[in-house]
Amino acid sequence: MTQKLLDVENLTMRFGGLLAIDDLSFSASKDQITSIIGPNGAGKTTVFNCLTGFYKATAGSMFLNKENERLNLKKFSDFKVAQKAGVARTFQNIRLFPQMSVLENLMVAQHNKLMDASGFTIFGLFNAPSFVKKEKEAIEISKYWLDIIGLTHRADDDAGDLPYGDQRKLEIVRAMCINPYLLCLDEPAAGLNAKESAELNKLLLFIKKEKKTGILLIEHDMSVVMEISDHVVVLNYGKKIFQGSAKETKNSPAVIEAYLGTEE
Amino acid sequence: MRKNFLVSSIKDSLFTGLIALALFGPIVGLRTVAKNEVLVVSPKWFIVLVIVIVCALGRFLTNLYIYNRDQKYGIQSTVGKSITKFLDTKGTQIALSAIIFSVIFPFLPFTDRYLMDIAIMMLTYIMLGWGLNIVIGLAGLLDLGYVAFYAVGAYSYALFAIHFGWSFWICLPIAGIFAAMFGVLLGFPVLRLRGDYLAIVTLAFGEMIRILLLNWYQLTKGPDGLTGIPRPSFFGLPFKSFPEEGEQTFHTFFGLEYSPMQRIIFLYYLILVLALITNLFTIKIRRLPIGRAWEALREDEIACKSLGVNPRNTKLTAFAIGAMFGGFAGSFFATRQAFISPESFTFIESAIIVAIVVLGGMGSQTGVVLATVFLIGLIEVFRDFESYRMIAFGGAMVLIMIFRPRGILATRKPTITLHKKEVIK
Numbered sequence: 001m002t003q004k005l006l007d008v009e010n011l012t013m014r015f016g017g018l019l020a021i022d023d024l025s026f027s028a029s030k031d032q033i034t035s036i037i038g039p040n041g042a043g044k045t046t047v048f049n050c051l052t053g054f055y056k057a058t059a060g061s062m063f064l065n066k067e068n069e070r071l072n073l074k075k076f077s078d079f080k081v082a083q084k085a086g087v088a089r090t091f092q093n094i095r096l097f098p099q100m101s102v103l104e105n106l107m108v109a110q111h112n113k114l115m116d117a118s119g120f121t122i123f124g125l126f127n128a129p130s131f132v133k134k135e136k137e138a139i140e141i142s143k144y145w146l147d148i149i150g151l152t153h154r155a156d157d158d159a160g161d162l163p164y165g166d167q168r169k170l171e172i173v174r175a176m177c178i179n180p181y182l183l184c185l186d187e188p189a190a191g192l193n194a195k196e197s198a199e200l201n202k203l204l205l206f207i208k209k210e211k212k213t214g215i216l217l218i219e220h221d222m223s224v225v226m227e228i229s230d231h232v233v234v235l236n237y238g239k240k241i242f243q244g245s246a247k248e249t250k251n252s253p254a255v256i257e258a259y260l261g262t263e264e
Numbered sequence: 265m266r267k268n269f270l271v272s273s274i275k276d277s278l279f280t281g282l283i284a285l286a287l288f289g290p291i292v293g294l295r296t297v298a299k300n301e302v303l304v305v306s307p308k309w310f311i312v313l314v315i316v317i318v319c320a321l322g323r324f325l326t327n328l329y330i331y332n333r334d335q336k337y338g339i340q341s342t343v344g345k346s347i348t349k350f351l352d353t354k355g356t357q358i359a360l361s362a363i364i365f366s367v368i369f370p371f372l373p374f375t376d377r378y379l380m381d382i383a384i385m386m387l388t389y390i391m392l393g394w395g396l397n398i399v400i401g402l403a404g405l406l407d408l409g410y411v412a413f414y415a416v417g418a419y420s421y422a423l424f425a426i427h428f429g430w431s432f433w434i435c436l437p438i439a440g441i442f443a444a445m446f447g448v449l450l451g452f453p454v455l456r457l458r459g460d461y462l463a464i465v466t467l468a469f470g471e472m473i474r475i476l477l478l479n480w481y482q483l484t485k486g487p488d489g490l491t492g493i494p495r496p497s498f499f500g501l502p503f504k505s506f507p508e509e510g511e512q513t514f515h516t517f518f519g520l521e522y523s524p525m526q527r528i529i530f531l532y533y534l535i536l537v538l539a540l541i542t543n544l545f546t547i548k549i550r551r552l553p554i555g556r557a558w559e560a561l562r563e564d565e566i567a568c569k570s571l572g573v574n575p576r577n578t579k580l581t582a583f584a585i586g587a588m589f590g591g592f593a594g595s596f597f598a599t600r601q602a603f604i605s606p607e608s609f610t611f612i613e614s615a616i617i618v619a620i621v622v623l624g625g626m627g628s629q630t631g632v633v634l635a636t637v638f639l640i641g642l643i644e645v646f647r648d649f650e651s652y653r654m655i656a657f658g659g660a661m662v663l664i665m666i667f668r669p670r671g672i673l674a675t676r677k678p679t680i681t682l683h684k685k686e687v688i689k
Contacts, residue, residue: 054569091567099563104556112573
C-alpha cells in the first residue's frame with residue numbers, strides 16, 4: 001500500500017443555495033495519478049479551488065501528508081497553499097504571463113526562494129554572492145524543465161507567442177518549479193491534438209516517476225484519463241459516484257449512467 | 265476591389281464632411297455680434313466651408329494611405345518602422361549619449377538661465393515619470409494620484425527644514441520615507457481593487473492630500489503656502505552673494521566670482537543625480553525577484569497566487585517604492601522653489617505624469633525621457649500661445665496614440681535571458 005498523500009474528508013462547498021460539493025471524501029497517493037472526472041458542472045474545478053485555497057470550503061477537511069507532518073489545507077488561504085503547503089495548480093484556461101519570456105515565467109514560480117535569497121531585495125540590489133548563486137541555481141532548474149519539454153531554444157521568447165500545446169506544457173512545468181508535493185492539473189489536455197496529448201502523457205508520467213509528485217488531474221479527454229491514471233474518482237452533482245482503477249471505471253454502470261443516462 | 269475601396273472611401277469622407285458641417289456649422293459658423301446694442305447673428309460660412317473641406321479631404325487621404333493600420337503597432341509606414349527599429353535596437357546608445365549630453369549641458373555655449381530652468385523642470389518630470397513607472401509600468405497599478413506623494417515629499421521636507429533647520433541631505437531621506445509611508449497607507453485599502461476602480465480611488469487619494477494641505481492651516485499654512493524653505497548647500501557651503509563675516513560660501517571657497525547661475529547649475533546636477541539614481545534603481549530592481557513579481561502581477565494576479573507569490577506584499581512594495589521616489593522629487597521641488605503651496609499639486613500634475621508614462625511606453629525607462637522631452641518641450645514651445653498650449657498637448661498625445669498605440673518605446677526586453685547576452689534597458 002502506497003502512502004496516502006492527500007486525504008479529503010467530507011468536503012462540502014456551498015454557494016448560497018447551491019451545493020457544489022456534497023460530502024466528498026477521497027484520497028490520492030504519492031507517485032500516483034488520480035483523475036477526477038465527471039460530466040460538466042459536476043464540481044470538479046470547485047474541488048480544485050477548495051484544495052488550492054481559491055475557495056474556502058464550507059465544511060470538511062483536506063489533509064496533505066508530508067514526510068513528517070500532516071497539514072490541513074483548509075488553514076491556508078490563497079497564495080499560502082502554494083507557498084507553505086506546496087500544492088501547485090494549473091488552470092483550465094491557460095494562465096501564463098504572456099508578455100514575459102518563457103524563462104521569466106519559470107523564474108516567477110521560484111519567487112519565494114529567490115526573494116529570501118535576495119534578503120527582501122536588499123542583498124539583491126548589491127549583487128550579494130549568495131543571491132547570485134541562488135539565482136544561477138534557479139536558472140539551472142528552469143533550464144532542466146525546459147529541456148524536458150523541449151522549449152530551451154525558445155526560453156527568451158514571450159510566453160504568449162508559443163503555440164497552444166507548448167503553452168500548456170509550460171504551465172505545467174512552471175507549476176513544477178515551485179517544487180510541489182501535489183500538482184493539480186485542470187484539464188491539461190483541453191484543446192490539444194493527438195500528438196500533443198501523447199507528449200503530455202509522457203510528461204505527466206515522467207513527473208510521477210522521477211519527481212514522486214502526486215498528481216491530481218481533471219480531464220474530459222478519456223484517452224488521457226484511461227491511459228495514465230492509476231486511480232479515478234467520478235463526480236456527479238458534487239457527489240462521488242464511483243472510484244476505482246481506470247478499467248473498473250470504464251465498466252461501471254453508475255459512471256455510464258452519469259455520462260449517457262439510463263435506458264428506459 | 266480597388267474601385268470599391270475608392271467608392272467607399274469617397275462615401276466615407278463625404279459622411280465625415282457632413283458630420284463636420286453639423287458640428288462646426290453652429291459652433292464656428294454662427295457668431296453673434298453686438299450691433300446698435302442688439303445681438304445679431306453674423307454667419308461665417310466661408311470658414312465653415314474650409315473646415316468641412318479639410319475634414320473631408322483629410323478623412324479621404326487617411327482612408328487611402330493609412331487605413332490598414334495594425335492594432336498592436338499602429339500605422340505601419342516605412343519611416344515609422346525604421347524609427348521604431350532604431351529606437352528599439354539602439355536604446356542603450358541613445359541613453360548613454362543622452363546622459364553625456366545632460367552632464368555637459370550646463371556648460372554649452374547656448375545654455376542660458378531659461379533653458380536651465382526648463383531642463384530642471386524636465387528632469388523633475390523625468391524623475392517622477394520613472395518613479396511612477398514602477399507603479400504603472402511594472403506593477404500595472406494605474407495610479408492617478410501620484411502627485412500626492414510628490415506633495416507629501418515637498419511638505420515633509422519643507423516642514424522639517426523650516427522647523428528643525430535640518431539640512432537638505434537629512435531631510436531628503438526623511439521625505440522619501442514619509443512618502444513611502446503614505447504609499448503603503450494608500451496601498452492597503454486598494455489591495456483588492458483593479459483597473460478603473462483602482463484609478464478612481466487613487467485619484468480621490470490625490471485630491472484628499474491636496475485638500476488636507478489646503479485646510480490644515482496650523483501645520484501647512486493652507487493656501488498661503490510655506491515660505492522661506494532653506495536652499496540646499498554644496499556640502500555645507502551655501503550659495504550666497506554676500507556672505508556674513510567669516511562665513512565660507514561656495515564662491516569664496518572655490519575662489520570664484522559670485523553668480524546666481526552657480527546655484528542653478530548645482531540644482532541641475534542635484535536633480536540629474538537623483539533622477540539617475542531612480543533610473544538605476546529601477547533597472548536593477550526589475551531584474552530582482554520583486555521586480556519580476558511586479559510584472560507577473562501586472563500580467564495575471566491569479567496565476568501569481570497559484571505560484572505562491574504574495575500579492576499584498578508585492579503590491580505594497582510597488583506603491584511604497586514608487587511613492588518614495590515621488591517624495592524625493594517633491595523635496596527637490598520644495599528646495600528649488602523655496603515656496604510651496606497646494607496650488608502646485610493639483611490633479612493636472614498627476615495627469616501629466618501618467619501621460620508621460622503611458623505615452624513613453626509602459627515600463628520603458630527611455631520612453632519616459634522621450635515622452636517628457638516631447639510633452640514638456642511642447643508645452644514650453646507653445647508658452648506664448650497660452651490657450652493653444654493644451655490643444656498642442658492633447659494633439660501630441662493623440663498623434664502618439666495613433667502612430668504608437670502602445671507608447672513611444674513599447675518593446676519589452678526580458679529581465680533575464682538564457683541565450684542572448686543582452687543588456688537590459
